[in-house]
Amino acid sequence: MNRLNSLFNQKKNNLLSVYFTAGYPTINSTIDIAEALEKAGADFLEIGFPYSDPVADGPTIQHSSQQALDNGMNLNLLFEQLAELRQRVSIPVLLMGYANPMVQYGVERFCAKAAEVGVDGVIVPDLPMYEYETLYKDSFANHNISNIFLVTPQTAEARIRKIDELSNSFIYLLSSASITGGNLALSDVTETYFKRIKDMELNNPIVIGFGIGNKAAFDKATSYANGAIVGSAFVKFLAEDNYMERIPEFVKGIRG
Amino acid sequence: MKYNVNEQGYYGDFGGAYIPEMLYPNVEELRQQYNAIITDEAFIAEFDQLMKDYVGRPSPLYLAKRLSEKYGANIFLKREDLNHTGSHKINNAIGQILLAQRLGKKRIIAETGAGQHGVATATVCALKGIECVVYMGEIDMERQAPNVARMKMLGAKVVAATSGSKTLKDATNEAMRDWINNPIDTHYIIGSVVGPYPYPEMVARFQSIISLETKKQLLEHTGKELPEYVLACVGGGSNAMGMFYHFLDDEEVKLIAVEAAGKGVNSGRSAATSVLGREGILHGSRTILMQTDDGQVVEPYSISAGLDYPGIGPQHAHLHKVQRAQYVNITDDESLEAGLLVSQLEGIIPAIESAHAFAYLEKMKFEKTDNVVICLSGRGDKDLSTYIKHFGF
Numbered sequence: 209m210n211r212l213n214s215l216f217n218q219k220k221n222n223l224l225s226v227y228f229t230a231g232y233p234t235i236n237s238t239i240d241i242a243e244a245l246e247k248a249g250a251d252f253l254e255i256g257f258p259y260s261d262p263v264a265d266g267p268t269i270q271h272s273s274q275q276a277l278d279n280g281m282n283l284n285l286l287f288e289q290l291a292e293l294r295q296r297v298s299i300p301v302l303l304m305g306y307a308n309p310m311v312q313y314g315v316e317r318f319c320a321k322a323a324e325v326g327v328d329g330v331i332v333p334d335l336p337m338y339e340y341e342t343l344y345k346d347s348f349a350n351h352n353i354s355n356i357f358l359v360t361p362q363t364a365e366a367r368i369r370k371i372d373e374l375s376n377s378f379i380y381l382l383s384s385a386s387i388t389g390g391n392l393a394l395s396d397v398t399e400t401y402f403k404r405i406k407d408m409e410l411n412n413p414i415v416i417g418f419g420i421g422n423k424a425a426f427d428k429a430t431s432y433a434n435g436a437i438v439g440s441a442f443v444k445f446l447a448e449d450n451y452m453e454r455i456p457e458f459v460k461g462i463r464g
Numbered sequence: 465m466k467y468n469v470n471e472q473g474y475y476g477d478f479g480g481a482y483i484p485e486m487l488y489p490n491v492e493e494l495r496q497q498y499n500a501i502i503t504d505e506a507f508i509a510e511f512d513q514l515m516k517d518y519v520g521r522p523s524p525l526y527l528a529k530r531l532s533e534k535y536g537a538n539i540f541l542k543r544e545d546l547n548h549t550g551s552h553k554i555n556n557a558i559g560q561i562l563l564a565q566r567l568g569k570k571r572i573i574a575e576t577g578a579g580q581h582g583v584a585t586a587t588v589c590a591l592k593g594i595e596c597v598v599y600m601g602e603i604d605m606e607r608q609a610p611n612v613a614r615m616k617m618l619g620a621k622v623v624a625a626t627s628g629s630k631t632l633k634d635a636t637n638e639a640m641r642d643w644i645n646n647p648i649d650t651h652y653i654i655g656s657v658v659g660p661y662p663y664p665e666m667v668a669r670f671q672s673i674i675s676l677e678t679k680k681q682l683l684e685h686t687g688k689e690l691p692e693y694v695l696a697c698v699g700g701g702s703n704a705m706g707m708f709y710h711f712l713d714d715e716e717v718k719l720i721a722v723e724a725a726g727k728g729v730n731s732g733r734s735a736a737t738s739v740l741g742r743e744g745i746l747h748g749s750r751t752i753l754m755q756t757d758d759g760q761v762v763e764p765y766s767i768s769a770g771l772d773y774p775g776i777g778p779q780h781a782h783l784h785k786v787q788r789a790q791y792v793n794i795t796d797d798e799s800l801e802a803g804l805l806v807s808q809l810e811g812i813i814p815a816i817e818s819a820h821a822f823a824y825l826e827k828m829k830f831e832k833t834d835n836v837v838i839c840l841s842g843r844g845d846k847d848l849s850t851y852i853k854h855f856g857f
Contacts, residue, residue: 308744310759362648363489382486
């Protein structure tokens with residue numbers, strides 16, 4: 209039982225998660241943004257650790273990753289910054305990034321360090337289920353770090369069931385098979401897909417991400433799932449003037 | 465075949481399929497179907513016919529007399545430069561377009577560095593009347609403008625990769641993003657023995673025709689199937705894997721893979737992955753790649769755009785680790801000198817990629833009776849401007 213489990217036990221609907229890249233827009237902005245998002249009413253957070261070759265991301269998050277790397281962000285520094293995370297932020301926090309930086313850091317060491325600073329889960333899009341199960345599952349379990357799997361419109365039912373078995377906090381449902389930064393298409397196809405997943409009555413809560421950038425998309429997603437994740441839209445917002453003071457306004461714009 | 469892939473897609477510690485869930489169905493479809501498709505009789509018949517009548521195979525195995533005299537051994541050149549489109553890349557492109565057709569795909573995407581794989585892909589798409597989109601780094605588009613024009617003339621759309629370093633690795637990233645966004649109707653023709661399983665295995669099998677022919681031809685030339693040495697250049701490693709494939713289990717054959725040292729291994733401007741790289745994950749497989757301590761991919765450098773890649777295929781990583789093949793390297797200058805030498809001793813202008821393999825002959829010691837096969841993976845027409853600039857012709 210970690211903070212994620214407690215959250216999903218207490219609150220079943222309209223959960224809002226926000227993604228942003230560590231070290232963007234400035235090298236020291238990570239904890240300040242996290243704190244402001246909690247105060248503005250976000251339910252949990254995803255902090256991206258940057259990678260030079262983020263193949264699952266669209267231009268907005270690619271840019272923030274590159275900028276963060278140029279600013280000097282890396283995993284050692286991120287964990288240093290996160291040492292004060294739990295003095296300032298109480299909602300669940302996940303780290304999101306690609307497999308290579310985590311593997312270079314050492315997956316066991318990564319999980320230990322993440323647990324030490326109070327991180328609750330990890331999302332690594334290019335860490336496959338087979339490798340997770342055979343190589344890394346014990347490290348995650350030993351440190352009580354949840355591994356979050358993605359499900360797309362093309363994921364077969366048997367595979368979704370397997371993902372449900374291996375998950376222990378929530379499942380990240382992609383609104384479409386695409387890279388980040390698109391717009392949630394409110395098509396019949398999407399709704400049929402959301403309904404199909406809902407009707408599977410999975411053990412884990414469902415959170416929908418990709419293409420959630422406004423209130424309409426958030427409302428649509430949360431009518432089928434327990435929550436929704438805003439990523440690219442928030443990262444884009446961070447490039448605007450006075451973003452820090454305006455974070456409550458951004459969150460209100462999504463939540464209404 | 466102890467050096468081949470296992471059921472999980474691994475060569476020893478290397479390989480696998482490190483892909484986002486969005487690509488899982490695409491890669492899984494390939495994994496489940498490719499073997500049955502490419503071993504089907506009708507497939508083999510069409511592949512063989514195109515290889516013969518369209519590509520011009522078998523490519524000759526040529527005993528290079530003057531090079532042989534110079535180095536004191538029997539030096540044979542496997543003439544992949546004589547293939548249609550000018551390099552070995554067409555072997556894989558033909559195989560994959562036939563596969564894509566049988567998978568019912570309507571659209572082809574590819575990445576390219578120097579443009580050789582892009583041209584080969586645009587060619588087979590024209591042959592089959594299938595839409596073709598080639599991703600190419602913005603910087604590579606400038607330095608390889610003639611190949612961009614060739615692809616366009618063949619009807620392909622060439623899209624500039626403007627992210628990151630704007631070269632081959634970024635073109636690969638963009639192609640993967642395209643594939644994520646178009647999961648159902650699109651097949652991604654990867655040009656080298658890299659990427660998630662089954663690509664490294666599939667591409668190696670399509671390229672293995674190089675060593676299959678070589679064995680037969682060598683028997684005709686020398687009365688023996690096996691040479692003492694086999695040499696090939698390595699970027700991602702597709703011509704080398706094709707050249708090594710049928711010799712892997714013949715342990716007495718020494719396999720030599722020549723990487724690009726660029727300005728020198730310790731110059732900070734190099735692509736000698738086996739020396740400078742560490743184990744990690746790149747473009748969907750666990751392999752050896754050049755990276756920072758923090759796991760960020762390092763931009764490599766070589767004068768040869770085809771060798772300018774920060775990783776090597778997972779099977780190469782395995783052959784390196786278990787020392788079945790020897791990985792060596794050659795600088796820009798050494799490769800250009802070798803290109804000039806081969807031109808003037810044999811009347812063959814090699815691609816700068818292939819010239820790296822020739823340059824290593826200078827560093828070897830032979831017995832008079834040694835038989836040596838070098839993969840002449842491509843012709844040098846595309847590199848004329850680089851040669852001219854260097855030698856001031």
